[in-house]
Amino acid sequence: MFMNLHCKQIDLWQTPTYITYMCYSNGDGGWKGIKYRYEQWVESRSNGIWGDDQAEEFNELKRQIKGHLEELNSFKKLDFSII
Secondary structure, eight states: OOOOEEESSSOOOOOOHHHHHHHHGGGTTHHHHHHHHHHHHHHHTTOSOOOGGGHHHHHHHHHHHHHHHHHHTTOSOOOEEEO
16 A cells, blocks of 8 residues: 655645655654655655756756745645545
């Protein structure tokens, strides 16, 4: 069974089950703790080795990450759950 992190205010990126549990972590730190761990995972999506021929893909991913995190941070409070 797959478990995904869910947020009432915004569509999150689909998380692998282990990332869902790591982010949610029984609500440790409340919604701000969950948000922090999710942000760290989103930012890590661009980690790794990118070849010169992948510069366009890398830059597009960085734009997507920036936009997603800006939208996430536009909310004063977030309601997370696991579905």
